[in-house]
Amino acid sequence: MDGSQLRIAIVHARWNREVIDALVAGAVATLKEHGVKESNIVLQSVPGSFELPLAAQRVIAGSHVQAGATATDLLGGLNLFSPSSRSSTPAPGGASIGSASTSLPKAPFDAVIAIGVLIKGSTMHFEYICESVSHALMRVQLDTGVPVIFGVLTALTDDQALERAGLGRGENKGHNHGEDWGAAAVEMALHTRNWSQGTFT
Ligand code: DLZ
Secondary structure: OOOOOOOEEEEEEOOOHHHHHHHHHHHHHHHHHOOOOHHHEEEEEEOOHHHHHHHHHHHHHHHHHHHHHHHHHHHHHHOOOOHHHEOOOOOOOEEEEOOEEEEOOOOOOOEEEEEEEEEOOOOOHHHHHHHHHHHHHHHHHHHHOOOEEEEEEEEOOHHHHHHOEOOOOOOOOOOEHHHHHHHHHHHHHHHHHHHHOOOOO
16 A cells, blocks of 8 residues: 555544553554655644544644645745745745745645544443544544544553553553554545545556
């Protein structure tokens, strides 16, 4: 899978930070293994898992705004008849076209990975958040058409969560599920691009 042309967002909660950090690192490592450029991986954090669906929905919308804005900048940069669009020194990180300087356009996100760690406590809080977050993340991907990878661990104990991030305290270190989520994001992003062009490989 060639992810070199993809732009991916990771939105993550901050509860259970040790596990979250390992999962995010696993996802980022796999995205890079598949060729996704570091500059095309955008990380955003929110307080808890309950905030993930809104974050996923808004970063997708924001990336369309950003893409529109940079496309306008690019057109401005290409207007070589306007003296104000000319510059002899390219802006940092900017692309130089003729004597005009501009930023490379930012594409909308091809996929979002939503990462959270919910650990069951002694009240019903866990059940309500698990249920609503999983339904809402599904809704975001169906409403937007952008794949949203379900990276929310729902664990009964701390040890279960640690093992699912490859941080198990016993002999079994477990497996970092963040790596699987990175691969799923690349696969679904590529599928979605192909399907939207009527290509079924
Ligand atoms: C309140 C709460 C609790 C008890 N447990 C968790 C958890 O295990 N994992 C998690 O990601 N977030 C938890 N939260 C915070 C909620 O997701 C949310 O951030 C707050 O209720 C504010 O909306």
